Amino acid sequence: MTIDIFNFQSDTIGSFDLLIFAVGYEERSRFVAERVHQDSDIIVGYQFDDGHMFSFASNLGFLSEIGGHIMHANDTLESMLRSLGIVEFINKKICLDVSSLNRGAMAAILAELIDSDFFLGVHVTVMYAIARFSKPASEQVDFLDFAPLPGFSGWTSNPERPTVLVLGLGYETDHAIGALEYLDPSSAFAFSPIGIDERFDREVFTANEAVFDVIAGHRIVYYRVMAPYDTYWQMRSLIFSLIGSARVVLVPMGPKIFSSLCLVGQRVFGDEISVWRASGHTLAGARDVSASGEIAGYVFRRSAPSR
Amino acid sequence: MIDHPFFDTFNAKHKTDQEIGVTFVPPSGALSRLVTRDHVILSGPRGSGKTTLLKMLTHSTFRYWNGVEADEFREKIDFVSIFVAADRSWHGQLKTLPQTVPSADTAILLGMSAFTSHIFKAIISAFIDWNELPSPDNRTTATLLPKLDTKKESDVCSHLAQIWMLAPRASTFLEMQKALSERLSHIGMLRNQLKFGNDALTSAENRFLFVDYREGMKAAAEIHNFVSGLPERRWSFLFDEMEVAPSFIQESLFSDLRGEANRPKINYKLALAPFNKNFRPVLDEHGAASRHDYQHVDLTFARKENGYNFTRQLCELMIRRAGLDVSVEKLLGTSYFSFFDEDSPSASSGLSKYSDDRPLGKIYSRLADKDAGFRQYLTDRKLDLGNIDKLDEDVRAKTLRKIRNIVVMREYFSRPSSSSINAENLSSRSRKTFTLYTGNPTMLALTEGNPRSIIGLFSSIVAEYTASAGKVKVSERIQAEEIQRSIRIMRSLLKTVPHGDSRYQGKGILSFLDDIGAALYNGVMSVDFPDNPPLSFRVNPGVNPHHLAAIGKALNLGALVYVPDMDSEDIISSVIGKRFRLNYLLAVYYKLPISLDRDITLESLLGRRLSARQPQMEFHNDD
Numbered sequence: 010m011t012i013d014i015f016n017f018q019s020d021t022i023g024s025f026d027l028l029i030f031a032v033g034y035e036e037r038s039r040f041v042a043e044r045v046h047q048d049s050d051i052i053v054g055y056q057f058d059d060g061h062m063f064s065f066a067s068n069l070g071f072l073s074e075i076g077g078h079i080m081h082a083n084d085t086l087e088s089m090l091r092s093l094g095i096v097e098f099i100n101k102k103i104c105l106d107v108s109s110l111n112r113g114a115m116a117a118i119l120a121e122l123i124d125s126d127f128f129l130g131v132h133v134t135v136m137y138a139i140a141r142f143s144k145p146a147s148e149q150v151d152f153l154d155f156a157p158l159p160g161f162s163g164w165t166s167n168p169e170r171p172t173v174l175v176l177g178l179g180y181e182t183d184h185a186i187g188a189l190e191y192l193d194p195s196s197a198f199a200f201s202p203i204g205i206d207e208r209f210d211r212e213v214f215t216a217n218e219a220v221f222d223v224i225a226g227h228r229i230v231y232y233r234v235m236a237p238y239d240t241y242w243q244m245r246s247l248i249f250s251l252i253g254s255a256r257v258v259l260v261p262m263g264p265k266i267f268s269s270l271c272l273v274g275q276r277v278f279g280d281e282i283s284v285w286r287a288s289g290h291t292l293a294g295a296r297d298v299s300a301s302g303e304i305a306g307y308v309f310r311r312s313a314p315s316r
Numbered sequence: 317m318i319d320h321p322f323f324d325t326f327n328a329k330h331k332t333d334q335e336i337g338v339t340f341v342p343p344s345g346a347l348s349r350l351v352t353r354d355h356v357i358l359s360g361p362r363g364s365g366k367t368t369l370l371k372m373l374t375h376s377t378f379r380y381w382n383g384v385e386a387d388e389f390r391e392k393i394d395f396v397s398i399f400v401a402a403d404r405s406w407h408g409q410l411k412t413l414p415q416t417v418p419s420a421d422t423a424i425l426l427g428m429s430a431f432t433s434h435i436f437k438a439i440i441s442a443f444i445d446w447n448e449l450p451s452p453d454n455r456t457t458a459t460l461l462p463k464l465d466t467k468k469e470s471d472v473c474s475h476l477a478q479i480w481m482l483a484p485r486a487s488t489f490l491e492m493q494k495a496l497s498e499r500l501s502h503i504g505m506l507r508n509q510l511k512f513g514n515d516a517l518t519s520a521e522n523r524f525l526f527v528d529y530r531e532g533m534k535a536a537a538e539i540h541n542f543v544s545g546l547p548e549r550r551w552s553f554l555f556d557e558m559e560v561a562p563s564f565i566q567e568s569l570f571s572d573l574r575g576e577a578n579r580p581k582i583n584y585k586l587a588l589a590p591f592n593k594n595f596r597p598v599l600d601e602h603g604a605a606s607r608h609d610y611q612h613v614d615l616t617f618a619r620k621e622n623g624y625n626f627t628r629q630l631c632e633l634m635i636r637r638a639g640l641d642v643s644v645e646k647l648l649g650t651s652y653f654s655f656f657d658e659d660s661p662s663a664s665s666g667l668s669k670y671s672d673d674r675p676l677g678k679i680y681s682r683l684a685d686k687d688a689g690f691r692q693y694l695t696d697r698k699l700d701l702g703n704i705d706k707l708d709e710d711v712r713a714k715t716l717r718k719i720r721n722i723v724v725m726r727e728y729f730s731r732p733s734s735s736s737i738n739a740e741n742l743s744s745r746s747r748k749t750f751t752l753y754t755g756n757p758t759m760l761a762l763t764e765g766n767p768r769s770i771i772g773l774f775s776s777i778v779a780e781y782t783a784s785a786g787k788v789k790v791s792e793r794i795q796a797e798e799i800q801r802s803i804r805i806m807r808s809l810l811k812t813v814p815h816g817d818s819r820y821q822g823k824g825i826l827s828f829l830d831d832i833g834a835a836l837y838n839g840v841m842s843v844d845f846p847d848n849p850p851l852s853f854r855v856n857p858g859v860n861p862h863h864l865a866a867i868g869k870a871l872n873l874g875a876l877v878y879v880p881d882m883d884s885e886d887i888i889s890s891v892i893g894k895r896f897r898l899n900y901l902l903a904v905y906y907k908l909p910i911s912l913d914r915d916i917t918l919e920s921l922l923g924r925r926l927s928a929r930q931p932q933m934e935f936h937n938d939d
Contacts, residue, residue: 155812156408156411156412157408157409157412159412159415162408162409162412163409164409164500164501164503164504164507165406165409165500165504166497166498166499166500166501166504167497167500168401168402168406168430168434168437168500169401169434169437169438169441171329171330172403172405172406183804183807183808183811184808184811186804186805186808186809187808187809187811187812188812190805190806190808190809190812191404191809191812191813192404192405193362193403193404194403194405195329195330196330219801219804219805219808222801223805256405256406258405280501280504283405283408283409285405285408287812
């Protein structure tokens with residue numbers, strides 16, 4: 010199977026056969042959907058079992074208004090579409106908004122879109138509504154869910170090789186250094202986001218001071234959140250330089266668009282790459298987040314079925 | 317950021333043999349107990365040097381060591397070793413197997429086969445190393461590792477390929493290695509296939525799944541010994557990081573410790589964290605193994621003085637490698653607590669150090685001024701700080717010396733008050749908080765004799781010292797900052813590990829440890845002056861199983877330290893009845909003295925809210 014990654018132009022989005030977005034508690038959950046629902050044939054809102062607070066009710070109302078269908082955490086996308094009488098979804102165009110999806114849900118949906126024969130040949134436009142800046146929650150939420158992401162754990166044929174950790178940094182204080190200590194790799198690299206608001210960049214630096222202290226400067230890769238296609242190539246270049254001599258573990262924290270790139274990339278780079286999640290279970294630090302107005306994205310395309 | 321001149325990788329797993337060998341400092345007695353002919357369990361929390369010690373048993377690493385005892389041990393290592401690496405990320409993959417294949421049995425079958433293939437790869441990798449080693453200059457190593465020519469290499473490979481059910485493209489070690497990588501890849505493919513049913517398991521091409529690692533290891537030893545003309549040569553299999561291995565692998569290796577049949581030729585050295593729920597139950601099930609089945613080497617220093625020597629040696633090696641040759645004392649200066657060691661009247665003045673014009677005496681006086689509890693304590697014991705020189709030496713030792721560290725802490729962490737002690741809030745911390753713990757030997761104690769902590773705490777300090785060409789000791793400010801940084805890193809790690817109890821939902825075990833730290837601090841700073849406050853705790857029966865599991869996890873991460881009642885105890889399978897103290901770095905965070913003092917039950921320390929009895933005492937070891 011081949012996966013190709015393309016650049017994305019937000020001013021020429023076009024139309025979709027399927028739009029998937031999270032019906033979350035953040036106001037920004039529906040930002041992308043508000044812009045593309047009129048050009049989407051089928052609309053699916055992914056609803057979490059918890060977190061029904063803040064903007065959740067209005068987001069759910071919006072889904073209903075635009076004639077969307079609810080997909081629950083245990084559903085598969087295929088079963089959801091089959092329930093609508095659709096028997097195949099080959100070569101279709103899909104918009105996946107990852108802004109408010111958690112990493113588990115994102116992994117489940119992407120695994121299906123990439124692996125299932127039901128979705129052969131699809132073009133998936135992954136979109137991400139950048140949040141308006143707000144200070145991180147003062148309470149530091151402990152992250153406890155630290156494990157390979159189901160479906161993206163990889164499988165090494167060289168367990169004796171050194172583990173190299175590639176961290177995606179976010180602005181949760183000391184999460185990344187905790188992951189580094191926990192996984193205890195032989196070497197580490199970090200992808201540090203550059204957003205559209207300098208305050209965000211400063212918060213990322215402050216939250217990760219301990220990481221910057223232990224990872225040498227030449228192992229920090231700065232990426233622009235608004236340019237995921239470029240980020241993919243930065244990541245690809247790093248991973249291909251490591252893959253012959255190391256096992257690579259990607260731990261994406263920070264912007265969800267980076268997490269989605271790690272997941273899609275894992276399929277491209279192969280089973281020697283493993284993606285782990287490092288995120289909190291609880292809603293203790295949850296707060297509403299609104300969209301800044303900027304949308305970042307990229308497109309990946311699965312190879313078409315042979316006829 | 318100051319560049320760390322020493323050990324720029326995070327652990328010893330993938331350092332070169334040379335890097336490990338030339339920087340090796342042997343923990344007291346550990347190496348001599350490791351080279352025994354018995355099985356050995358090597359225990360210690362993360363960073364305690366288990367990997368380094370195991371690697372030092374391999375000839376390819378040992379040859380780089382030039383320490384004073386190197387020649388002695390070169391003769392003692394009269395066996396060959398196979399180092400079987402492991403780490404959390406690989407074991408993390410194996411642990412996902414039950415989620416991806418149809419049954420638990422199938423997951424175990426694939427997991428064991430992957431582990432078996434990994435051991436075989438380690439064996440072949442060692443064969444390659446042995447053939448590539450330069451001619452050793454000592455007799456023992458030269459005798460143990462004769463070079464195999466192409467014919468002999470081919471003989472070894474063809475025999476092993478048959479037993480391991482492997483089809484290398486040629487009978488060479490390199491092709492064997494490639495074939496084993498392909499086998500591991502094939503197991504990964506099977507994992508994916510098995511999502512659609514178990515049929516693949518019965519296929520003839522997958523019979524290798526049932527190859528037993530014990531038989532494969534035994535065959536490797538016998539064949540290589542035979543071809544080398546060394547039928548009596550002994551083998552050690554060095555299993556690293558077994559604490560993160562899936563339970564089925566741990567249980568299998570533990571049960572092998574009871575095996576007598578291969579003992580003369582093959583033994584295991586297993587590196588484990590201090591707590592392991594599987595250890596004792598597995599051994600008991602296989603015949604109540606006792607000490608004669610294996611030796612136990614513990615790399616934990618429950619009493620800080622026992623770790624000083626090792627810590628000092630490693631620090632001084634770091635200083636030497638940075639180009640200077642000075643003592644740790646010169647690097648760090650004197651600790652705030654260093655007056656503890658001398659108690660006799662000063663020869664010049666004839667005055668006791670408790671006299672109110674001496675530094676220690678001033679601390680006592682200042683505390684007496686602001687702490688009514690302390691004044692009452694002195695009154696009750698008829699102690700007059702103004703006439704301390706008249707006290708008998710014995711009385712001084714039994715009263716004033718006994719309470720010194722508590723006096724220092726209460727004085728340092730309290731504000732002026734005319735009545736009851738006005739203790740600082742535990743949550744208020746500044747650089748001053750950490751400054752109290754700077755200097756030698758307190759800084760040594762904070763590392764717990766743990767090489768990773770030593771390197772973490774001292775790398776920047778040594779670099780700073782080097783930058784000043786060793787002219788002045790490293791300032792208390794910089795030392796305090798490094799303490800703060802080390803604490804921050806340790807606390808970040810502790811956040812990642814969950815605590816199962818609903819009270820701590822969403823929190824890591826750090827919150828549980830914070831409760832313990834706060835309770836101990838309250839004891840030290842209580843209204844009534846405590847001359848012997850609890851600074852360790854004992855786990856009483858009836859404690860909520862989630863807390864028991866949290867203690868086990870904290871122990872393995874080095875956040876808690878087991879304090880055995882006897883000199884040395886086994887791997888802990890249950891924490892009930894055992895005594896623990898906080899890691900001294902964490903003790904600093906909780907503003908506690910760096911000492912053991914007496915213990916208290918966990919229930920008394922934290923209150924009855926933590927002691928919900930449950931009928932099933934289940935431990936979770938998924939650290």
